[in-house]
Amino acid sequence: MLAYIDPGAGSFVLQAIVATLAGVALAAKAWWKKLFARLGLRSAPDRDERDGAPRGDG
């Protein structure tokens, strides 16, 4: 892995752990949503706060 900025060795180690766990969390969240949808329960709307920050919505 080569980058033109210094990505930092410690940063890589931490990221490997955090990203892996966060990826699992995302997948689990998607799985639950699907399960709820299949059981005919409406999934709760996303908790995203739409507080005017750019989210690519305009």
Place this chain on the structure above:
Amino acid sequence: MADGVLGASFRDPSGFVFSRDGVVHRQVNRVHAAHYERLMGSGLYADLVARGLLIPHAEAPEVAPLSDEGWRVLRPERVEAISYPYEWCFSQLRDAALLTLELERSALRFGMTLRDASAFNVQLHAGRPVWIDTLSFETAREGAPWAAYRQFCQHFLAPLALVAHRDARLGALSRLHLDGVPLDLATSLLPARAWLDPHLWIHLRLHARLQRRHAARDAAPSRARPRGARAREGLVAALEAAVRRLRWRPAPSAWSDYYAGDSYAPEAADARRAQVAAWVESLRPASLLDLGANTGEIGRIASARGVRTVALDADPACIETAWAAVRAQADARFLPLVVDLANPSPAQGFAHEERSALAERFASEAVMALALVHHLALGNNVPLPRIAEWLARLGRELLIEFVPATDAKARRLLAAREHVFPDYTRDAFERAFARRFELSPAIALPGSDRVLYRMRRR
């Protein structure tokens, strides 16, 4: 702007920014050609530009590359006022952080990634943050970590956490640390309650500790990789959660309720607004610099009339309010920034050329200095002729308010000091400014001792 490669543009081997005939161009080097083709061909560029997240550009085949490794030349849309992260209030930096994460999330969907996450790649353009470095996008490699993770934490997460949990004045740390606030420094400055937020504990404190542990080793840890198809997306989501939890609610400052408080009798405030409107309408300047802008209430009189306005104030709470108004009203012509006019942003970085001085970036056709002179003269001991000289450098047309020493706000500045300014009088003010400007007769504000002058540089 002098022709040639711009002073800040030398780190990235993928290309650089240069100026030709006063127009900014970006050279793409051969080494980056495949990444650029993917950005344009995959639909990512069109998607980002349509959503206003990335600066649009045109290819400029008629302009020859500046150097041998050059492959193509781009002409990006012009950003009129270049500002730096250390001039942004909390919400401006937070908006820029969220933009950066949204770009990374979008890039991943198109098989690309951000190679860097520098806050200097964001500009506040037409009332919102936009990414200006077209060459930041590269093809993502399967299973590779995000090279810009550390930079994101230093440029965004650390300063945001410091302002939210410690003190708004720490926003200025970014002025000292151009590659972002070192994580060990942020960790030592943050109060214990910040660590109740597990996101900050992980991305700042644990991050700093791991940096220290691995700093002594020679080789990068080659096996440290995020595992799983959604790991990279998960990292973006985790960082976004960290940023979104951070809030800063400024305590009301002495100046943020300036106009709501007792400074002005209502008729004086109305007269002042009317004078500003009349002055702007008679001049119709292309650009206006509003010094000591407070919450921008007066400056927006100009932006509402189509004048591109940069508004500076030293109080982050005021700029926070001003930026909220810009976002709420989608005011594309008003840019409020945190700047202490007694110590404005200098030229700095390598060879003093990476970040330019305030006067170089914001000199405007017209300058407005309302309720400012007493701060500089009485609050900072700057002699009136020096103030006149500096304002003359910033613009040709000037609308300025003189606040006599008897004014309530001026008295507050002098409350505990001997009056070392026997020359702070209306006469002395007129004499000092007459050396640099032609003065209109003084315009009285009913119900107030303050007076306005329209001035034009000699």
